Amino acid sequence: MNTTLTPGRSLYGPVDRRTLFKAGAFGAAAVAGGIALSACGAGAGAGGGKTTFRLAETHPDDYPTTLGDKKFAELVEKYSDGRIKIQVFANAQLGEESDAIEQVQMGAIEMTRISSAPMSEFVTSMGLFSLPYLFDDADHLWRFLESESGKKLLGELDGAGFKGLGYFDPGARSFYTTKKVVKTPADIKGLKFRIQESQVQIDFIKALGGSPTPMDYGEVYSSLQSGLLDGAENNEPSYYSASHFEVAKNFTLDQHMRVAELLVVNKDVWAGLPTEDQEILQKAADEAVPFQREKWDAQVTTDLKKLRAEGVNVTEIDDLGPWREATASVIEKHGAELGDYLDVVEELRTA
Known part of the structure:
Protein backbone atom coordinates (compact mmCIF):
# COMPACT_ATOMS: atom_id res chain seq x y z
CA MET A 1 0.00 0.00 0.00
CA PRO A 170 18.53 18.36 23.58
CA GLY A 171 21.15 20.91 24.53
CA ALA A 172 20.12 23.74 26.83
CA ARG A 173 17.41 26.25 26.02
CA SER A 174 18.13 29.94 26.55
CA PHE A 175 16.35 33.23 25.89
CA TYR A 176 16.75 35.48 22.87
CA THR A 177 15.08 38.84 22.31
CA THR A 178 14.53 41.40 19.57
CA LYS A 179 15.21 44.63 21.46
CA LYS A 180 15.70 44.41 25.21
CA VAL A 181 18.83 42.66 26.50
CA VAL A 182 17.94 40.13 29.20
CA LYS A 183 20.42 40.03 32.08
CA THR A 184 18.20 39.47 35.14
CA PRO A 185 14.82 37.82 35.82
CA ALA A 186 13.27 41.28 36.05
CA ASP A 187 14.17 41.92 32.40
CA ILE A 188 11.61 39.31 31.30
CA LYS A 189 8.69 41.24 32.78
CA GLY A 190 6.14 42.34 30.20
CA LEU A 191 7.82 40.63 27.25
CA LYS A 192 5.94 38.25 24.93
CA PHE A 193 7.81 34.98 24.50
CA ARG A 194 7.11 32.06 22.20
CA ILE A 195 7.05 28.77 24.06
CA GLN A 196 6.23 25.17 23.16
CA GLU A 197 2.79 23.78 23.97
CA SER A 198 3.49 22.87 27.58
CA GLN A 199 1.75 24.03 30.75
CA VAL A 200 5.05 23.90 32.61
CA GLN A 201 6.64 26.30 30.13
CA ILE A 202 3.62 28.57 30.29
CA ASP A 203 3.92 28.76 34.07
CA PHE A 204 7.68 29.30 33.78
CA ILE A 205 7.32 32.45 31.67
CA LYS A 206 4.49 33.73 33.87
CA ALA A 207 6.64 33.24 36.98
CA LEU A 208 9.18 35.62 35.44
CA GLY A 209 6.47 38.16 34.65
CA GLY A 210 6.46 37.52 30.93
CA SER A 211 3.63 36.72 28.53
CA PRO A 212 3.82 33.12 27.20
CA THR A 213 2.66 32.55 23.63
CA PRO A 214 2.42 28.90 22.47
CA MET A 215 3.24 28.79 18.77
CA ASP A 216 4.43 26.35 16.11
CA TYR A 217 8.14 26.57 15.46
CA GLY A 218 7.67 27.52 11.81
CA GLU A 219 5.84 30.72 12.77
CA VAL A 220 8.47 32.12 15.12
CA TYR A 221 10.70 33.98 12.63
CA SER A 222 7.90 36.08 11.14
CA SER A 223 6.41 36.74 14.58
CA LEU A 224 9.73 38.03 15.89
CA GLN A 225 10.20 40.08 12.75
CA SER A 226 6.72 41.65 12.93
CA GLY A 227 6.85 42.42 16.65
CA LEU A 228 4.13 39.95 17.56
CA LEU A 229 6.79 38.39 19.79
CA ASP A 230 9.49 40.11 21.83
CA GLY A 231 11.52 36.96 22.10
CA ALA A 232 11.70 33.19 22.17
CA GLU A 233 13.85 30.51 23.79
CA ASN A 234 15.79 27.65 22.31
CA ASN A 235 19.22 26.09 22.01
CA GLU A 236 22.11 27.45 19.95
CA PRO A 237 21.72 25.17 16.88
CA SER A 238 17.99 25.95 16.59
CA TYR A 239 18.53 29.67 17.09
CA TYR A 240 21.12 29.64 14.32
CA SER A 241 19.64 27.14 11.84
CA ALA A 242 16.23 28.84 11.87
CA SER A 243 17.94 32.23 11.34
CA HIS A 244 16.15 33.67 14.36
CA PHE A 245 19.35 35.59 15.15
CA GLU A 246 18.58 37.80 12.15
CA VAL A 247 15.52 39.24 13.87
CA ALA A 248 16.44 38.70 17.54
CA LYS A 249 20.06 39.74 18.07
CA ASN A 250 20.25 39.33 21.86
CA PHE A 251 21.04 35.83 23.17
CA THR A 252 21.12 35.19 26.93
CA LEU A 253 22.84 31.96 27.98
CA ASP A 254 20.77 31.25 31.09
CA GLN A 255 20.32 27.59 30.02
CA HIS A 256 17.00 27.42 31.84
CA MET A 257 15.95 23.97 30.70
CA ARG A 258 17.16 20.84 28.97
CA VAL A 259 14.08 19.52 27.17
CA THR A 302 30.42 25.85 15.86
CA ASP A 303 27.16 27.78 16.03
CA LEU A 304 28.20 29.93 18.99
CA LYS A 305 31.23 31.05 16.99
CA LYS A 306 29.03 31.80 13.98
CA LEU A 307 26.52 33.73 16.10
CA ARG A 308 29.21 35.95 17.57
CA ALA A 309 30.60 36.52 14.08
CA GLU A 310 27.12 37.60 12.96
CA GLY A 311 27.11 40.30 15.62
CA VAL A 312 24.81 38.58 18.08
CA ASN A 313 25.01 40.04 21.59
CA VAL A 314 25.73 36.95 23.73
CA THR A 315 25.15 37.44 27.46
CA GLU A 316 26.40 34.78 29.87
CA ILE A 317 24.75 34.33 33.28
CA ASP A 318 27.20 33.55 36.06
CA ASP A 319 24.76 33.34 38.99
CA LEU A 320 21.55 31.34 38.47
CA GLY A 321 20.45 31.84 42.08
CA PRO A 322 18.04 34.73 41.36
CA TRP A 323 16.58 32.85 38.40
CA ARG A 324 16.00 29.69 40.45
CA GLU A 325 14.42 31.74 43.21
CA ALA A 326 12.10 33.56 40.81
CA THR A 327 10.83 30.30 39.28
CA ALA A 328 10.72 28.06 42.36
CA SER A 329 6.91 28.21 42.28
CA VAL A 330 6.91 26.29 38.98
CA ILE A 331 8.68 23.31 40.52
CA GLU A 332 6.46 23.51 43.60
CA LYS A 333 3.32 23.48 41.44
CA HIS A 334 4.31 20.64 39.12
CA GLY A 335 6.62 18.71 41.41
CA ALA A 336 3.84 16.87 43.23
CA GLU A 337 3.28 14.65 40.19
CA LEU A 338 7.01 14.17 39.64
CA GLY A 339 8.26 13.68 43.19
CA ASP A 340 10.05 10.36 42.68
CA TYR A 341 11.81 11.59 39.55
CA LEU A 342 12.81 14.84 41.25
CA ASP A 343 14.34 12.88 44.11
CA VAL A 344 16.49 10.94 41.67
CA VAL A 345 17.54 14.13 39.86
CA GLU A 346 18.67 15.56 43.19
CA GLU A 347 20.52 12.39 44.14
CA LEU A 348 22.37 12.45 40.82
CA ARG A 349 23.34 16.09 41.14
CA THR A 350 26.60 15.22 42.88
CA ALA A 351 27.03 11.66 41.59
Whole structure:
Protein backbone atom coordinates (compact mmCIF):
# COMPACT_ATOMS: atom_id res chain seq x y z
CA MET A 1 0.00 0.00 0.00
CA ASN A 2 1.40 3.43 -0.95
CA THR A 3 0.15 6.41 1.04
CA THR A 4 0.77 10.09 0.35
CA LEU A 5 0.27 12.47 3.26
CA THR A 6 -0.25 16.21 3.11
CA PRO A 7 1.88 17.87 5.81
CA GLY A 8 -0.15 18.46 8.97
CA ARG A 9 -2.95 16.10 7.94
CA SER A 10 -3.89 12.57 8.86
CA LEU A 11 -5.07 9.97 6.39
CA TYR A 12 -8.61 11.18 7.01
CA GLY A 13 -8.18 14.96 6.91
CA PRO A 14 -6.91 17.68 9.28
CA VAL A 15 -5.83 16.71 12.77
CA ASP A 16 -7.61 18.58 15.58
CA ARG A 17 -5.24 18.53 18.54
CA ARG A 18 -7.79 20.17 20.81
CA THR A 19 -10.25 17.31 20.76
CA LEU A 20 -8.41 14.12 19.91
CA PHE A 21 -5.60 11.79 20.89
CA LYS A 22 -4.93 12.76 24.51
CA ALA A 23 -5.05 9.35 26.16
CA GLY A 24 -3.77 7.12 23.43
CA ALA A 25 -7.13 5.41 23.10
CA PHE A 26 -7.67 6.71 19.58
CA GLY A 27 -4.51 5.03 18.33
CA ALA A 28 -5.80 1.60 19.30
CA ALA A 29 -9.28 2.37 18.02
CA ALA A 30 -7.87 3.54 14.70
CA VAL A 31 -6.01 0.29 14.25
CA ALA A 32 -9.15 -1.69 14.97
CA GLY A 33 -10.98 0.48 12.46
CA GLY A 34 -8.51 -0.30 9.72
CA ILE A 35 -6.15 2.67 9.52
CA ALA A 36 -2.99 1.59 7.70
CA LEU A 37 -0.01 1.57 10.04
CA SER A 38 2.74 1.62 7.43
CA ALA A 39 3.53 3.05 4.04
CA CYS A 40 4.24 -0.42 2.79
CA GLY A 41 4.25 -3.67 4.64
CA ALA A 42 4.56 -2.92 8.38
CA GLY A 43 4.80 -6.07 10.43
CA ALA A 44 6.35 -8.19 7.72
CA GLY A 45 7.98 -11.20 9.29
CA ALA A 46 11.70 -11.48 9.81
CA GLY A 47 13.24 -12.68 6.59
CA GLY A 48 10.05 -11.81 4.68
CA GLY A 49 9.09 -8.84 2.51
CA LYS A 50 10.54 -5.37 2.79
CA THR A 51 9.07 -2.83 5.21
CA THR A 52 9.26 0.94 4.94
CA PHE A 53 8.54 3.30 7.83
CA ARG A 54 8.31 7.08 7.84
CA LEU A 55 10.03 9.19 10.48
CA ALA A 56 8.90 12.81 10.90
CA GLU A 57 11.48 15.44 11.82
CA THR A 58 10.92 19.20 12.06
CA HIS A 59 14.55 20.31 11.76
CA PRO A 60 16.71 20.74 8.61
CA ASP A 61 18.62 17.90 6.95
CA ASP A 62 21.96 18.81 8.54
CA TYR A 63 20.64 19.46 12.06
CA PRO A 64 22.08 17.18 14.82
CA THR A 65 18.77 15.46 15.61
CA THR A 66 18.12 14.86 11.91
CA LEU A 67 21.60 13.39 11.58
CA GLY A 68 20.74 11.14 14.53
CA ASP A 69 17.53 10.09 12.76
CA LYS A 70 19.48 9.26 9.62
CA LYS A 71 22.08 7.28 11.56
CA PHE A 72 19.26 5.31 13.17
CA ALA A 73 17.75 4.63 9.72
CA GLU A 74 21.14 3.60 8.34
CA LEU A 75 21.73 1.14 11.18
CA VAL A 76 18.24 -0.35 10.89
CA GLU A 77 18.76 -1.01 7.20
CA LYS A 78 22.19 -2.51 7.90
CA TYR A 79 21.09 -4.83 10.69
CA SER A 80 17.99 -5.96 8.80
CA ASP A 81 20.00 -6.68 5.62
CA GLY A 82 17.91 -4.12 3.80
CA ARG A 83 14.52 -5.57 4.80
CA ILE A 84 13.55 -2.54 6.90
CA LYS A 85 13.95 0.96 5.52
CA ILE A 86 13.19 4.19 7.38
CA GLN A 87 12.53 7.32 5.36
CA VAL A 88 13.43 10.48 7.30
CA PHE A 89 11.24 13.46 6.37
CA ALA A 90 13.07 16.55 7.65
CA ASN A 91 12.05 20.23 7.52
CA ALA A 92 8.57 19.52 8.94
CA GLN A 93 7.46 17.92 5.65
CA LEU A 94 4.93 15.82 7.59
CA GLY A 95 3.86 18.63 9.91
CA GLU A 96 5.13 20.53 12.93
CA GLU A 97 5.92 18.71 16.19
CA SER A 98 2.41 18.71 17.66
CA ASP A 99 1.01 17.39 14.36
CA ALA A 100 3.69 14.71 14.18
CA ILE A 101 2.90 13.46 17.68
CA GLU A 102 -0.78 13.11 16.87
CA GLN A 103 -0.19 11.41 13.53
CA VAL A 104 2.21 8.90 15.06
CA GLN A 105 -0.27 8.22 17.85
CA MET A 106 -3.03 7.43 15.37
CA GLY A 107 -0.72 5.50 13.02
CA ALA A 108 -0.76 7.88 10.06
CA ILE A 109 3.03 8.16 10.48
CA GLU A 110 5.04 5.37 12.08
CA MET A 111 7.84 7.30 13.83
CA THR A 112 9.01 10.73 14.89
CA ARG A 113 11.76 12.54 16.72
CA ILE A 114 9.97 14.83 19.10
CA SER A 115 10.67 17.19 21.97
CA SER A 116 9.49 16.13 25.41
CA ALA A 117 7.79 19.53 25.87
CA PRO A 118 4.83 19.03 23.49
CA MET A 119 4.81 15.34 24.44
CA SER A 120 4.00 16.41 28.02
CA GLU A 121 0.49 17.28 26.80
CA PHE A 122 0.04 13.54 26.20
CA VAL A 123 2.28 12.12 28.96
CA THR A 124 2.31 14.59 31.86
CA SER A 125 5.47 13.20 33.46
CA MET A 126 7.44 14.37 30.40
CA GLY A 127 6.93 17.83 31.87
CA LEU A 128 9.88 17.00 34.11
CA PHE A 129 12.29 18.22 31.43
CA SER A 130 10.51 21.57 31.18
CA LEU A 131 11.07 22.39 34.85
CA PRO A 132 13.38 25.42 34.99
CA TYR A 133 17.01 25.15 36.05
CA LEU A 134 16.54 21.51 37.10
CA PHE A 135 19.76 20.10 35.65
CA ASP A 136 23.15 21.64 36.36
CA ASP A 137 24.67 20.65 33.03
CA ALA A 138 24.58 18.04 30.26
CA ASP A 139 26.39 15.42 32.35
CA HIS A 140 23.79 15.76 35.10
CA LEU A 141 20.97 15.33 32.56
CA TRP A 142 22.51 12.22 31.00
CA ARG A 143 23.14 10.63 34.37
CA PHE A 144 19.39 10.83 34.83
CA LEU A 145 18.44 9.73 31.29
CA GLU A 146 20.64 6.66 31.54
CA SER A 147 19.43 5.74 35.03
CA GLU A 148 16.66 3.25 35.76
CA SER A 149 14.37 6.22 36.46
CA GLY A 150 15.15 7.68 33.06
CA LYS A 151 14.26 4.38 31.42
CA LYS A 152 11.08 4.16 33.49
CA LEU A 153 10.06 7.64 32.36
CA LEU A 154 10.58 6.67 28.72
CA GLY A 155 8.38 3.64 29.32
CA GLU A 156 5.49 5.87 30.37
CA LEU A 157 4.98 6.70 26.70
CA ASP A 158 3.38 3.26 26.31
CA GLY A 159 0.20 4.45 27.99
CA ALA A 160 -0.37 7.10 25.31
CA GLY A 161 0.16 4.88 22.29
CA PHE A 162 3.90 5.24 21.76
CA LYS A 163 7.00 3.11 22.19
CA GLY A 164 10.00 5.16 23.28
CA LEU A 165 13.20 3.95 21.61
CA GLY A 166 15.55 6.40 23.28
CA TYR A 167 16.64 9.94 24.07
CA PHE A 168 18.63 12.32 21.91
CA ASP A 169 20.66 15.24 23.26
CA PRO A 170 18.53 18.36 23.58
CA GLY A 171 21.15 20.91 24.53
CA ALA A 172 20.12 23.74 26.83
CA ARG A 173 17.41 26.25 26.02
CA SER A 174 18.13 29.94 26.55
CA PHE A 175 16.35 33.23 25.89
CA TYR A 176 16.75 35.48 22.87
CA THR A 177 15.08 38.84 22.31
CA THR A 178 14.53 41.40 19.57
CA LYS A 179 15.21 44.63 21.46
CA LYS A 180 15.70 44.41 25.21
CA VAL A 181 18.83 42.66 26.50
CA VAL A 182 17.94 40.13 29.20
CA LYS A 183 20.42 40.03 32.08
CA THR A 184 18.20 39.47 35.14
CA PRO A 185 14.82 37.82 35.82
CA ALA A 186 13.27 41.28 36.05
CA ASP A 187 14.17 41.92 32.40
CA ILE A 188 11.61 39.31 31.30
CA LYS A 189 8.69 41.24 32.78
CA GLY A 190 6.14 42.34 30.20
CA LEU A 191 7.82 40.63 27.25
CA LYS A 192 5.94 38.25 24.93
CA PHE A 193 7.81 34.98 24.50
CA ARG A 194 7.11 32.06 22.20
CA ILE A 195 7.05 28.77 24.06
CA GLN A 196 6.23 25.17 23.16
CA GLU A 197 2.79 23.78 23.97
CA SER A 198 3.49 22.87 27.58
CA GLN A 199 1.75 24.03 30.75
CA VAL A 200 5.05 23.90 32.61
CA GLN A 201 6.64 26.30 30.13
CA ILE A 202 3.62 28.57 30.29
CA ASP A 203 3.92 28.76 34.07
CA PHE A 204 7.68 29.30 33.78
CA ILE A 205 7.32 32.45 31.67
CA LYS A 206 4.49 33.73 33.87
CA ALA A 207 6.64 33.24 36.98
CA LEU A 208 9.18 35.62 35.44
CA GLY A 209 6.47 38.16 34.65
CA GLY A 210 6.46 37.52 30.93
CA SER A 211 3.63 36.72 28.53
CA PRO A 212 3.82 33.12 27.20
CA THR A 213 2.66 32.55 23.63
CA PRO A 214 2.42 28.90 22.47
CA MET A 215 3.24 28.79 18.77
CA ASP A 216 4.43 26.35 16.11
CA TYR A 217 8.14 26.57 15.46
CA GLY A 218 7.67 27.52 11.81
CA GLU A 219 5.84 30.72 12.77
CA VAL A 220 8.47 32.12 15.12
CA TYR A 221 10.70 33.98 12.63
CA SER A 222 7.90 36.08 11.14
CA SER A 223 6.41 36.74 14.58
CA LEU A 224 9.73 38.03 15.89
CA GLN A 225 10.20 40.08 12.75
CA SER A 226 6.72 41.65 12.93
CA GLY A 227 6.85 42.42 16.65
CA LEU A 228 4.13 39.95 17.56
CA LEU A 229 6.79 38.39 19.79
CA ASP A 230 9.49 40.11 21.83
CA GLY A 231 11.52 36.96 22.10
CA ALA A 232 11.70 33.19 22.17
CA GLU A 233 13.85 30.51 23.79
CA ASN A 234 15.79 27.65 22.31
CA ASN A 235 19.22 26.09 22.01
CA GLU A 236 22.11 27.45 19.95
CA PRO A 237 21.72 25.17 16.88
CA SER A 238 17.99 25.95 16.59
CA TYR A 239 18.53 29.67 17.09
CA TYR A 240 21.12 29.64 14.32
CA SER A 241 19.64 27.14 11.84
CA ALA A 242 16.23 28.84 11.87
CA SER A 243 17.94 32.23 11.34
CA HIS A 244 16.15 33.67 14.36
CA PHE A 245 19.35 35.59 15.15
CA GLU A 246 18.58 37.80 12.15
CA VAL A 247 15.52 39.24 13.87
CA ALA A 248 16.44 38.70 17.54
CA LYS A 249 20.06 39.74 18.07
CA ASN A 250 20.25 39.33 21.86
CA PHE A 251 21.04 35.83 23.17
CA THR A 252 21.12 35.19 26.93
CA LEU A 253 22.84 31.96 27.98
CA ASP A 254 20.77 31.25 31.09
CA GLN A 255 20.32 27.59 30.02
CA HIS A 256 17.00 27.42 31.84
CA MET A 257 15.95 23.97 30.70
CA ARG A 258 17.16 20.84 28.97
CA VAL A 259 14.08 19.52 27.17
CA ALA A 260 14.91 15.93 26.22
CA GLU A 261 14.43 14.78 22.63
CA LEU A 262 12.54 11.53 22.12
CA LEU A 263 12.74 8.94 19.35
CA VAL A 264 9.36 7.21 19.26
CA VAL A 265 7.36 4.71 17.20
CA ASN A 266 3.63 4.00 17.13
CA LYS A 267 2.94 1.39 19.81
CA ASP A 268 0.77 -0.80 17.59
CA VAL A 269 3.36 -0.78 14.81
CA TRP A 270 5.93 -1.86 17.39
CA ALA A 271 3.69 -4.60 18.76
CA GLY A 272 3.13 -5.94 15.24
CA LEU A 273 6.83 -6.47 14.61
CA PRO A 274 8.54 -9.83 15.18
CA THR A 275 10.84 -9.90 18.20
CA GLU A 276 13.87 -9.98 15.92
CA ASP A 277 12.83 -6.76 14.22
CA GLN A 278 12.06 -5.06 17.53
CA GLU A 279 15.58 -5.93 18.65
CA ILE A 280 16.99 -4.48 15.43
CA LEU A 281 15.18 -1.17 15.92
CA GLN A 282 16.19 -0.93 19.57
CA LYS A 283 19.83 -1.78 18.85
CA ALA A 284 19.95 0.82 16.09
CA ALA A 285 18.40 3.47 18.35
CA ASP A 286 20.87 2.71 21.16
CA GLU A 287 23.82 3.04 18.80
CA ALA A 288 22.50 6.23 17.19
CA VAL A 289 22.46 8.05 20.55
CA PRO A 290 26.24 8.54 21.06
CA PHE A 291 26.57 9.52 17.39
CA GLN A 292 23.87 12.19 17.81
CA ARG A 293 25.38 13.47 21.06
CA GLU A 294 28.76 13.92 19.40
CA LYS A 295 27.19 15.80 16.51
CA TRP A 296 25.28 17.97 18.97
CA ASP A 297 28.32 19.03 20.97
CA ALA A 298 30.24 19.91 17.83
CA GLN A 299 27.30 21.90 16.44
CA VAL A 300 26.87 23.99 19.60
CA THR A 301 30.54 25.00 19.56
CA THR A 302 30.42 25.85 15.86
CA ASP A 303 27.16 27.78 16.03
CA LEU A 304 28.20 29.93 18.99
CA LYS A 305 31.23 31.05 16.99
CA LYS A 306 29.03 31.80 13.98
CA LEU A 307 26.52 33.73 16.10
CA ARG A 308 29.21 35.95 17.57
CA ALA A 309 30.60 36.52 14.08
CA GLU A 310 27.12 37.60 12.96
CA GLY A 311 27.11 40.30 15.62
CA VAL A 312 24.81 38.58 18.08
CA ASN A 313 25.01 40.04 21.59
CA VAL A 314 25.73 36.95 23.73
CA THR A 315 25.15 37.44 27.46
CA GLU A 316 26.40 34.78 29.87
CA ILE A 317 24.75 34.33 33.28
CA ASP A 318 27.20 33.55 36.06
CA ASP A 319 24.76 33.34 38.99
CA LEU A 320 21.55 31.34 38.47
CA GLY A 321 20.45 31.84 42.08
CA PRO A 322 18.04 34.73 41.36
CA TRP A 323 16.58 32.85 38.40
CA ARG A 324 16.00 29.69 40.45
CA GLU A 325 14.42 31.74 43.21
CA ALA A 326 12.10 33.56 40.81
CA THR A 327 10.83 30.30 39.28
CA ALA A 328 10.72 28.06 42.36
CA SER A 329 6.91 28.21 42.28
CA VAL A 330 6.91 26.29 38.98
CA ILE A 331 8.68 23.31 40.52
CA GLU A 332 6.46 23.51 43.60
CA LYS A 333 3.32 23.48 41.44
CA HIS A 334 4.31 20.64 39.12
CA GLY A 335 6.62 18.71 41.41
CA ALA A 336 3.84 16.87 43.23
CA GLU A 337 3.28 14.65 40.19
CA LEU A 338 7.01 14.17 39.64
CA GLY A 339 8.26 13.68 43.19
CA ASP A 340 10.05 10.36 42.68
CA TYR A 341 11.81 11.59 39.55
CA LEU A 342 12.81 14.84 41.25
CA ASP A 343 14.34 12.88 44.11
CA VAL A 344 16.49 10.94 41.67
CA VAL A 345 17.54 14.13 39.86
CA GLU A 346 18.67 15.56 43.19
CA GLU A 347 20.52 12.39 44.14
CA LEU A 348 22.37 12.45 40.82
CA ARG A 349 23.34 16.09 41.14
CA THR A 350 26.60 15.22 42.88
CA ALA A 351 27.03 11.66 41.59
